[in-house]
Amino acid sequence: MKQIQDFNVLKNRRLNADHYILELQSKHPIEDVCPGQFVQIEIPDSKTTFLRRPLSVHFYDKSKNMLSLYVRIVGEGTKYLGMVNENDTLNLVYPLGNKFTLVNKKKVLLVGGGSGIAPLLLLASELQKSGNEVVILLGARTADGLLEINTFEKYGKVVTTTNDGSAGVKGLVIDHPVMKDQNKFDFVYTCGPDVMMKAVGEWAKNLNIQCEVSLENTMACGIGACLCCIQKTVRGNLCVCTDGPVFNFNDVVW
Amino acid sequence: MKQIQDFNVLKNRRLNADHYILELQSKHPIEDVCPGQFVQIEIPDSKTTFLRRPLSVHFYDKSKNMLSLYVRIVGEGTKYLGMVNENDTLNLVYPLGNKFTLVNKKKVLLVGGGSGIAPLLLLASELQKSGNEVVILLGARTADGLLEINTFEKYGKVVTTTNDGSAGVKGLVIDHPVMKDQNKFDFVYTCGPDVMMKAVGEWAKNLNIQCEVSLENTMACGIGACLCCIQKTVRGNLCVCTDGPVFNFNDVVW
Amino acid sequence: MVNLNVKIGDLVLQNPVMTASGTYGYGPEFDDFVDNNKLGGIFVKGTTLEHREGNNYPRMAETPSGMLNAVGLQNKGVDYFCKEIYPVIRHYNTHIFVNVSGSKVDDYVKTAERVGDLEDIPGIELNISCPNVKEGGMAFGTSCSAASEVIKAVRKVYKKTLIVKLSPNVTDITQFAQIAENEGAEAISLINTLLGIAIDAKKQKPVLSTITGGLSGPAIKPVALRMVWQCAKTVKIPIIGMGGIMNATDAIEFMLAGATAVQVGTANFIDPAVTMKIIDGLNSYCIEHNIKDINDIVGLIIKKS
Amino acid sequence: MVNLNVKIGDLVLQNPVMTASGTYGYGPEFDDFVDNNKLGGIFVKGTTLEHREGNNYPRMAETPSGMLNAVGLQNKGVDYFCKEIYPVIRHYNTHIFVNVSGSKVDDYVKTAERVGDLEDIPGIELNISCPNVKEGGMAFGTSCSAASEVIKAVRKVYKKTLIVKLSPNVTDITQFAQIAENEGAEAISLINTLLGIAIDAKKQKPVLSTITGGLSGPAIKPVALRMVWQCAKTVKIPIIGMGGIMNATDAIEFMLAGATAVQVGTANFIDPAVTMKIIDGLNSYCIEHNIKDINDIVGLIIKKS
Ligand SMILES: Cc1cc2nc3c(=O)[nH]c(=O)nc-3n(C[C@H](O)[C@H](O)[C@H](O)COP(=O)(O)OP(=O)(O)OC[C@H]3O[C@@H](n4cnc5c(N)ncnc54)[C@H](O)[C@@H]3O)c2cc1C
Ligand SMILES: Cc1cc2nc3c(=O)[nH]c(=O)nc-3n(C[C@H](O)[C@H](O)[C@H](O)COP(=O)(O)OP(=O)(O)OC[C@H]3O[C@@H](n4cnc5c(N)ncnc54)[C@H](O)[C@@H]3O)c2cc1C
Ligand SMILES: Cc1cc2nc3c(=O)[nH]c(=O)nc-3n(C[C@H](O)[C@H](O)[C@H](O)COP(=O)(O)O)c2cc1C
Ligand SMILES: Cc1cc2nc3c(=O)[nH]c(=O)nc-3n(C[C@H](O)[C@H](O)[C@H](O)COP(=O)(O)O)c2cc1C
Ligand code: FES
Ligand code: FES
Secondary structure (H helix, E strand, O other): OOEEEEEEEEEEEEEEOOEEEEEEEOOOOOOOOOOOOEEEEOOOOOOOOOOOEEEEOOEEEHHHOEEEEEEEOOOHHHHHHOOOOOOOEEEEEEEEOOOOOOOOOOEEEEEEEHHHHOOHHHHHHHHHHOOOEEEEEEEEOOHHHOOOHHHHHOOOEEEEEEOOOOOOEEOOHHHOHHHOOOOOOOEEEEEOOHHHHHHHHHHHHHOOOEEEEEOOOOOOOOOOOOOOOEEEEOOEEEEOOOOOOEEEHHHEOO | OOEEEEEEEEEEEEEEOOEEEEEEEOOOOOOOOOOOOEEEEOOOOOOOOOOOEEEEOOEEEHHHOEEEEEEEOOOHHHHHHOOOOOOOEEEEEEEEOOOOOOOOOOEEEEEEEHHHHOOHHHHHHHHHHOOOEEEEEEEEOOHHHOOOHHHHHOOOEEEEEEOOOOOOEEOOHHHOHHHHOOOOOOEEEEEOOHHHHHHHHHHHHHOOOEEEEEOOOOOOOOOOOOOOOEEEEOOEEEEOOOOOOEEEHHHEOO | OOEOOEEEOOEEEOOOEEEOOOOOOOOHHHOOOOOHHHOOEEEEEEEOOOOEOOOOOOOEEEEOOEEEEOOOOOEOOHHHHHHHHHHHHOOOOOEEEEEEOOOOHHHHHHHHHHHHOOOOOOEEEEEOOOOOOOOOOHHHHOOHHHHHHHHHHHHHHOOOEEEEEOOOOOOOHHHHHHHHHHOOOOEEEEOOOEEEEOEEOOOOEEOOOOOEEEEEOHHHHHHHHHHHHHHHHHOOOOEEEOOOOOOHHHHHHHHHHOOOEEEEOOHHHHOOOHHHHHHHHHHHHHHHOOOOEHHHHOOHHHHHO | OOEOOEEEOOEEEOOOEEEOOOOOOOOHHHOOOOOHHHOOEEEEEEEOOOOEOOOOOOOEEEEOOEEEEOOOOOEOOHHHHHHHHHHHHOOOOOEEEEEEOOOOHHHHHHHHHHHHOOOOOOEEEEEOOOOOOOOOOHHHHHOHHHHHHHHHHHHHHOOOEEEEEOOOOOOOHHHHHHHHHHOOOOEEEEOOOEEEEOEEOOOOEEOOOOOEEEEEOHHHHHHHHHHHHHHHHHOOOOEEEOOOOOOHHHHHHHHHHOOOEEEEOOHHHHOOOHHHHHHHHHHHHHHHOOOOEHHHHOOHHHHHO
């Protein structure tokens, strides 16, 4: 069931100039969260924001009433949120949206770029649990943008690219050798900039690999009430917040 | 000269449920402030306020770049301001307004109620310095509302009233015996609720004692630009922020 | 016990707190957060004769203390509503109103007729004020003759509670209030959104695909209060006030200005349980101010002046 | 070097950043905070033929991301301005415009004539949009025939730069923009304040002595941008845009929507040095976006679409 729930900030961990991870814990039992789902978070004490902000659940630990968010600073809301202190209270509406399809005992590829890696950690962990062979491909502009590699390595093999070659393979994610390896993967999941998702999706389509993308359309309500977040799909306009954020690549009209 | 200046919060001292004193210090030299003058303070990180809030300078120490504010919580702005922490930064536009008339070697009475005691501390200290005999009459509803008596005692003789008699003389300030003592005072200064100031003013008028009142009309700019804070006076509409906040009681059309 | 019942036409609302069209889906979207049976009423999303895809993405822009939307009446049409949605929501123990929109008078009439056949829908809200569609919509709400024509035509075929929703994008909203009253509407509701634009300075282009959108949220509250007050001085039929209501105090302000009931819109996005808090808050306000019947505060600032 | 010069009629402004009438006094009020010589222009407070006391206190109410004012054109009259204030401010190295208001056409004309004699006042802003006075004011700005009459009459006697300030409280602002252009105004400025109300729920009464007041600040920015955009598509004379500008990004948005210059109003109350920051910000924006001449962004979202 969807909830409005207060969480305490356990840790606000700065990763680099514009990324941080918030570890949150509630005093009360928390809801089940599936990989791909997101929260609508209230931005506290901000003069310039009005609406909540949607953020994917990065990781969660039901036994400890904990969940974490992986955030990239792009504007006022994500900036303010990055300034919270330990023990501050944050209000979440969650869990929202559909989820990634979880396969069993398959070879799967997760491709993330920018803040798009946020939902991939929980996904990787669940996929590993159900016996899949997990490869995680993370792309960034420079080495400084490749974050949390160690954490991802717990749940699969991590490979990386950077535009400038300062770490991993030089180029875009699509240029990485794992993408060359025909017929290797049964399922690919991707989240990140549109251009990246499109490239990955086209690649998967050509190889007849199932591909799910997670979209980040701007939202007002997050619960299917306002129809602001719609995405054109082969089935007409769908709500990213309830019919998504995860879509089959082939359903999306880009 | 009027300044826009950042101050650090040295101390946020809670006096009771709805009063606190903020001690502020700037890294840079501060401007001269006269008793009766005020600041326009920015309310940080408040979703619900928009304008600055006018607050009298309660005390100041030029040598230490320090000034303090005595605040009563009445709404969102004063509530938010009461939640600042040590080392937070507050932005002030100051010093604003005219000032109390400073007399020498006279018998003076200061009458304050509620947040109206704010400007009286600096005033008492200056009046004491210039050789006046200072009596400070503070009124409140109950004993719990009589605050900072010890501090005021440094600068004069303090007498008090409470509506319920839980401390000092029972009744309104106007009922206090010092007010009975004809021809005792040369000058009276008052700040507080309108009814109190009117009562004190009428009393002074009858005894031919000079009386100055400090008004608290709602303000937008605080610097004479918007004409929102006007007070009807015998000289027409005057700006409380520049022609005041201190007025001769007889000039005010109540 | 405080009486929170108010009347719109012959309908008794258990309290004055309703949800605004387009901001509350059809109701079930909020089942996890609120008990819809406790609401004064639900205004479902804008419904048209035919299925509509609405406008292109992006449809939303955040603005200071508000937001712009350009949804453009996306909905599956009145037949879909009657067949698929009505059966699901008809059993809520609250009044459900259908917000009826169209491009031509005839669309409004046909849609109203269809909805009129639904036993558990006690009223409609005639949306002559949608700023986000190319044809019709606001055009009906900004021309006196068009307004009067469409209301008259719908009134002829629709016998239950008819509420006309007015546009704030006019020089004199009281003219439209007067027309609604003259044409026999049971109530008016106001305000719909103010027409606005948001621009992305970095990208040097409008945020919304449609360039203009409708402004809602606390930013518009002062304008909404003014219009409610103006209309309350003009017409005798009840007014349903809205525009930026975020809490019980805001709702009280609308009632003091002359609204018999209120609708809560954008606030539902920020706190999906806000309506329940507002109902509780109205009750507490009445107790604190020793008000036995909430109807006593309706239009109080007009009576006092 | 970025060119920030813009032109209003024959006047060259050193940059597009000016201050809005009624929010900046006469200029000297800000001498401690800014260098007035660096401004594109100063619009002094609303000036009438005779001395006016304005409305009763309270004249101000804070609202979400904005404020209401009901100053009501308090000023000492045009003669006082000419004798006492003009000599003090005429030496600022910026353009000073007098905001001219009145109750009757004849008042406007006489005031404009008097101001026309002042060598160092290059232009006036005809305020046909003040919502806070009982007679005239906004009435001229919400009726096409009245607007046209007053502009025509003033144009006849006033030969320098004539700017007409439009009211947003209308169904179609472009009609008024068109009238101003037809009657020979050099520019239009918009928007004046939106008519609004604030209510004190505790005291159960309006906050302002006049009940209604004028809404300004960021809350109205989306509406202001929309109206600037509409007018820019309608008339060829330059537009001076305003309404909620708090920083350089806001100013850029107005220029992208079609404003050649901007006025900063309410923001001066919150940061008395804000205009200087906006000028710097425009410069930085141009450098970042590789814009050599700020005129290149004027109306860009119209040109692009
Ligand atoms: C379902 C979902 C899950 C998300 N998960 C995460 C996550 O886990 N971590 C994370 O860092 N971000 C995530 N995002 C994106 C995040 O919601 C936005 O970055 C955030 O709302 C921006 O808020 P802001 O106030 O900082 O920026 P704003 O001031 O609102 O915007 C700043 C700039 O970013 C652009 N922008 C803002 N939001 C979006 C958007 N959704 N799409 C495209 N452009 C946008 C604006 O146009 C503007 O130019 C997610 C979004 C969605 C819809
Ligand atoms: C020159 C001057 C000096 C002042 N000095 C002090 C001081 O030293 N200490 C102090 O505690 N307060 C002082 N005040 C009053 C203080 O400015 C207000 O209490 C404050 O602005 C309220 O802000 P808020 O956001 O908390 O309340 P709001 O939410 O703005 O208002 C809450 C309630 O209080 C009422 N209210 C707010 N401001 C005023 C006012 N000025 N007059 C009458 N009613 C008002 C409102 O109508 C409303 O009902 C001074 C005011 C002025 C003009
Ligand atoms: C996303 C969104 C969609 C809306 N859709 C409709 C609609 O279909 N029909 C209608 O009459 N009003 C619609 N409105 C207007 C609201 O019902 C309401 O009049 C307006 O938002 C002001 O109230 P608020 O400030 O409480 O949101 C919509 C508003 C929003 C924000
Ligand atoms: C306190 C105040 C007084 C004003 N007085 C005038 C005036 O005398 N003449 C006028 O044309 N506009 C007047 N205005 C309107 C402003 O010039 C401006 O049009 C409006 O405030 C919108 O801009 P802003 O949001 O930047 O303040 C006044 C506004 C305020 C807030
Ligand atoms: S954000 Fe409201 S429907 Fe998706
Ligand atoms: S507050 Fe603006 S003139 Fe006094």
